[in-house]
Amino acid sequence: MSRFSKKVVSEWSSLGPRFLPFADAASPDLPLSRLLRLSLFQVSVGMALVMLVGTLNRVMIVELKVPSALVAIMVSLPLLFAPLRALIGFRSDKHRSALGWRRVPYIWMGTLLQFGGFAIMPFALLVLAGAGDAADAPAWIGQLGAAVAFLLVGAGLHTTQTVGLALATDLAPQESKPKVVGLMYVMLLVGMISSAFIYGELLSDYSPGRLVQVIQGAALVTMILNVTALWKQEARQPGRLNAPVDDESFSAAWRSFCQGGQAVRRLFVLGAGTMAFQMEDVLLEPYGGEILGLSVSSTTTLTATLAFGSLIGFSWASRVLSRGTDPSLMATGGVVLGIPAFLSVIASGYLDLPWLFSLGAFLIGCGVGLFGHGTLTATMVLAPKDQVGLALGAWGAVQATAAGVAMAMGGVIRDLVANRYDAFTGYTVVYTIEVVLLLVTLVVMYPLIRPRYPRVTDMNPVLIKE
Numbered sequence: 001m002s003r004f005s006k007k008v009v010s011e012w013s014s015l016g017p018r019f020l021p022f023a024d025a026a027s028p029d030l031p032l033s034r035l036l037r038l039s040l041f042q043v044s045v046g047m048a049l050v051m052l053v054g055t056l057n058r059v060m061i062v063e064l065k066v067p068s069a070l071v072a073i074m075v076s077l078p079l080l081f082a083p084l085r086a087l088i089g090f091r092s093d094k095h096r097s098a099l100g101w102r103r104v105p106y107i108w109m110g111t112l113l114q115f116g117g118f119a120i121m122p123f124a125l126l127v128l129a130g131a132g133d134a135a136d137a138p139a140w141i142g143q144l145g146a147a148v149a150f151l152l153v154g155a156g157l158h159t160t161q162t163v164g165l166a167l168a169t170d171l172a173p174q175e176s177k178p179k180v181v182g183l184m185y186v187m188l189l190v191g192m193i194s195s196a197f198i199y200g201e202l203l204s205d206y207s208p209g210r211l212v213q214v215i216q217g218a219a220l221v222t223m224i225l226n227v228t229a230l231w232k233q234e235a236r237q238p239g240r241l242n243a244p245v246d247d248e249s250f251s252a253a254w255r256s257f258c259q260g261g262q263a264v265r266r267l268f269v270l271g272a273g274t275m276a277f278q279m280e281d282v283l284l285e286p287y288g289g290e291i292l293g294l295s296v297s298s299t300t301t302l303t304a305t306l307a308f309g310s311l312i313g314f315s316w317a318s319r320v321l322s323r324g325t326d327p328s329l330m331a332t333g334g335v336v337l338g339i340p341a342f343l344s345v346i347a348s349g350y351l352d353l354p355w356l357f358s359l360g361a362f363l364i365g366c367g368v369g370l371f372g373h374g375t376l377t378a379t380m381v382l383a384p385k386d387q388v389g390l391a392l393g394a395w396g397a398v399q400a401t402a403a404g405v406a407m408a409m410g411g412v413i414r415d416l417v418a419n420r421y422d423a424f425t426g427y428t429v430v431y432t433i434e435v436v437l438l439l440v441t442l443v444v445m446y447p448l449i450r451p452r453y454p455r456v457t458d459m460n461p462v463l464i465k466e
Helices: 003-019 032-038 040-063 068-094 104-129 132-136 139-171 174-202 208-230 238-242 250-259 263-278 284-290 296-321 327-351 354-382 385-420 423-448
Strands: none
Touching: 032 040, 032 139, 032 174, 032 208, 040 068, 040 104, 040 139, 040 174, 040 208, 068 104, 068 139, 068 250, 068 385, 104 139, 104 208, 139 174, 139 354, 139 385, 174 208, 174 296, 174 354, 250 263, 250 385, 263 327, 263 354, 263 385, 263 423, 284 296, 284 327, 284 354, 284 423, 296 327, 296 354, 327 354, 327 423, 354 385, 385 423
16 A cells, blocks of 8 residues: 555544544444444434424324323323333343343344334324224224333333443443443434434325324334344353353342442432433423513524533533543533523523523533433443443433423423413422522532542442442
């Protein structure tokens, strides 16, 4: 190869780490192409979340004329599986298969559940709405079919994400785990943002037939993405089938997990912090329109503002954590940033300053990125080698459950206060509660911060004693 050719190849190879976010998360054992392919399961999870919480939420209420209370129940059904993520992760830690895999069978099962839920969902929704020939069908058939479809998709995405993150932890070298965390959640955001635009464009000219095509198309894309993500990722270990049987029960493993590394305190911090950041999730856009008088297009950009802030938070946290910063300190930084962010949102209503509102929304996104990255990195790094799935499952269970409960509480509290006083007071009370929750999180988190925290590259969870 000539000197010029070598220079061209060298410059081209350097483009990844210089211009692609988290490209330096790759390692000789886990190259960038393989890491990006593995992260496709996060794209499919993002697609499912947007379909359930965003697209179908609107279609069921506006186009299908389904009562909003019934829609709220259906959309919340996937949260029933969130507490089971710890059990799912534990089972993937202990799984014994003839092919020698631990994680792959569970991710495959989650993919099938997602596929099956999406496959029957459009027909169940049309029957639920009493559309066409389903007008004379008993109401319970549509309700049961829709409930089963939402439950299947919920069970699938929780299983896929929990075990997929455990597989990423298994494959990533210790020093690359913070950046792998950032990459995985950036891909989740990519899946959510891109699918939101695609669903919106495909359903702009709504018809029952188009609804069937879009949802079943999502089922097919989910299968393709997850199979591609799994292909040749986990090494087979046929000897596991003949290894001594581990009879440890989930309850015993859970007790062991809770006794080490201040796990209970970490989970409490995660739950309180998640509730603090997520209680406003369904209220920011209505606040901008109702209190500040912003247009629909202006409030819609808030979603992009939050996502961009989260991306900045994830990127900065990934870079700093890879240098040996304490993940709990990084999460604390997100909590500290969230306090002035919510105060800015409240002040924007008093002062009628839309730019201050946008700034607050951006800072909330940054805080979410720092807090989420810090707590997940601490979980991955401190998890005992034989309890990675259990630790990540517990993280996912607490995070998903707290987010769902917080969003429901935010809407209920806002309505109760607004009915008694006025709309601005209703929003202000919710945002004030979030500030209080952040302060509580800060106090509880303080003992987790180590004055002299070991570098991530040097950490050995077995040697860490609390």
